[in-house]
Amino acid sequence: MxxxxxxxxxxxxxxxxxxxxxxxxxxxxxxxxxxxxxxxxxxxxxxxxxxxxxxxxxxxxxxxxxxxxxxxxxxxxxxxxxxxxxxxxxxxxxxxxxxxxxxxxxxxxxxxxxxxxxxxxxxxxxxxxxxxxxxxxxxxxxxxxxxxxxxxxxxxxxxxxxxxxxxxxxxxxxxxxxxxxxxxxxxxxxxxxxxxxxxxxIQYINANAVDSLLEIGDFVRSADVIASMSAQAFSTSKTFYDPLYHTTSYHPERTVVAKNFVKLMEGSNHFDLDTCNKSKQDPYSFRCIPQVHGAVRQAYNYACDIVEKEVNSVSDNPLFFPEEDEILFGGALHGESTALTLDFLAIALSELVYVSERRTYQLLSGQRGLPDFLVAKFGLNSGLMIAQYTSAALVNENKVMATPASIDTIPTCQLQEDHVSMGATSAYKLKTIRDNANFVFAIELLHAAQAIDFNKELTLSPKTQQIFDEFRKHVDFLDVDRVISDDIEKARAFLRSHRRQWIDDMEIQ
Missing domain, CATH: 1.10.275.10 (Fumarase/aspartase (N-terminal domain))
Incomplete structure (x- = not known):
């Protein structure tokens, strides 16, 4: 400005x-x-x-x-x-x-x-x-x-x-x-x-689109940060974010995610641990982070371009051109561009949230030296078992909400307006997905921190160690069962108040 x-x-x-x-x-x-x-x-x-x-x-x-x-x-x-x-x-x-x-x-x-x-x-x-x-x-x-x-x-x-x-x-x-x-x-x-x-x-639809993009911009960057903590806790390999691997791709967004991981993982020993998968074939929710997160970034970048053009354009009808002495009638009142964009964003954000839930599931599954459901005395304690159910429920709702509204039209006004965009429906569907995303990412962070505490041989990278230490000031380690919804809400509040700081301080692209 x-x-x-x-x-x-x-x-x-x-x-x-x-x-x-x-x-x-x-x-x-x-x-x-x-x-x-x-x-x-x-x-x-x-x-x-x-x-x-x-x-x-x-x-x-x-x-x-x-x-x-x-x-x-x-x-x-x-x-x-x-x-x-x-x-x-x-x-x-x-x-x-x-x-x-x-x-x-x-x-x-x-x-x-x-x-x-x-x-x-x-x-x-x-x-x-x-x-x-x-x-x-x-x-x-x-x-x-x-x-x-x-x-x-x-x-x-x-x-x-x-x-x-x-x-x-x-x-x-x-x-x-x-x-x-x-x-x-x-x-x-x-x-x-x-x-x-x-x-x-269509200023109301466009306002919704701007509001969504401003938050989703934080999501696509902070998702890399949270995923890097989960990857270390799960003792993944480091080949999936190796810069050499991504020289074979023409997708710059994948390279950006990989570079973020190089930065976030520097100083960690996660790939040297005995619990690391020696075949380097980590589950897709980890191994394909650059591909999945990168694809979401592509959708986000596309949406930013379309919405910026929309908010700077005139949306009204008829339009008046005094210099040319013209009054012209047309369709500059139709929200199709924004509606399609909002539906695309809904699909993309749903995927970003879904792959987060999949990493949460992997952390709970008793692999890589981690205890079942991330609690020491499992059986007597259920640990974080049911928190993943909440993620699953929210992911399911997101999938329903990701169904495009713009593929439908209901004619109005005696068929004078026989094709409409339904972009407002697209807008508040996306708002629901955004709200759910805050919880699902928070639940992944909660699980990543718990898994880090159990991964005794792990040395976190300095950048993620700083995040972990600050998080533990807000949410304690789970040694025995307690009301987890309180922890989820604390994790959500922590994430919302800190993610922009991570992005800026760590220069996450």
Whole structure:
């Protein structure tokens, strides 16, 4: 990011995921650059001019969807926009976290900056006021089919503009009119096209995608760290991450994983132990870590490219081009690119989680000198036996959730909108997989630490020894049976609070 202060001016630049992450984390005071303001003003004036000329313009002086041939009186054009927002606010389910609503609003501002939606600076400034005063519209999770935009979620985001709905204020959900009264704000009157400009577009799906990618980026790197601890505890060979082996591959992501392992394993004696498999043929969940983790990285990198392009593109319809004196109608409201990407990510993350569970199983299986279920007096004690059941249950749920939503479509609006992306379903399926991933990785870490304690001849690498020592400050060695769910939760919290530090301090790629 060029701007490191507490202020950020939205420009016409291309925003990377890193840029967006910094903005969503630091929450600077937002404004629009002079160039962007000029584009927005010209775009809005163009819409007003054209609407006064009597031209038939969808969403300005017509009904919506299959009602596009119904002409609206000039005197009713503002009422049309008001009715559009309130009638489309049909979301159901839990209210999404404030962070996700904030992301949605920011990505909507990135669409507005082009000046192609017809929005006015009055609406843009009110969204900026929302952001800068921590008044964040609430959005129900479900209701979007991912084409014609995220109509329901974005309508809920638009309700506070006209004084309706609810908002996050100081971390609590309050009615919009209450928040407005405290701030001395009045509801806006939406002008021609503005209601449609608010609800049209896939900013809600894209916000979910960004939110997922920011966490999955941590997963794909920290998974190497956890797996390196499991590999040492299991006394694996070192040939599977030997750089020479990976000179035969044209997949750079595999090489990155192997290089991470070289770095993480340096100083360990895991491959010299008597318990090491002398044939070098470790189970696939260890031996194929570069191939599996590398493939997930490929999916992640692909997804980052697609989602970055989506959040920087205009998503609305119709689009206005004042310089060319053109109003063009098309499909820039369809979420297929993001929906397919989210489904691909769901499959990839499910695989990363599944191979983690497989390593957990191997550590429990009584091989390589480790006791059954990683407890000394097994039989009387069950040890970590049932923790693996939890991983198995979560992996099973992930497999169900990895079934693509985008392969389905349910026609809407009298077949005017006969193919939709279902990207919002893809989004919250992936969120479930992310939540499960945190537990499954934590359970692997729990088992790796327990196995390390039993592998008396093992010398950990200095990097992983540091992690192990810190982990043991939070979760004790299991000598006899106790309530393991407490340990799992401690391991999950430890992982979430430390993984970014590992990535940065150890320069994990």
């Amino acid at each position: 060029e701007n490191k202060s507490n202020n950020h001016s939205i420009t016409a630049k291309y925003y990377s995921l890193k840029d967006i992450e910094e903005i969503i984390e630091s929450r600077p005071q937002l404004s629009m650059s002079a160039e962007v303001i000029s584009k927005i003003v010209k775009g809005h004036e163009f819409v007003i001019t054209k609407s006064k000329e009597g031209q038939h313009i969808y969403g300005v002086n017509t009904g919506f969807g299959s009602l596009c041939e119904t002409r609206i009186l000039d005197s009713e054009m503002e009422l049309l926009q008001y009715n559009h927002v309130i009638s489309h606010a049909v979301g159901v389910g839990p209210i999404v976290p404030e962070r996700l609503s904030r992301l949605t609003m920011f990505i909507k501002l990135l669409t507005f900056r082009w000046g192609s939606t017809g929005i006015s600076m009055d609406v843009v400034n009110r969204f900026l006021d929302f952001w800068n005063n921590d008044i964040i519209p609430t959005i129900p999770q479900k209701g979007s089919v991912g084409a014609s935009g995220d109509l329901a979620p974005l309508a809920h985001m638009g309700l506070p503009l006209i004084g309706l709905g609810s908002v996050y204020q100081n971390g609590e959900i309050v009615k919009t009119d209450k928040a407005f009264a405290e701030l001395g704000w009045k509801p806006l009157r939406l002008k021609p096209k503005e209601g449609l400009a608010i609800t049209n577009g």
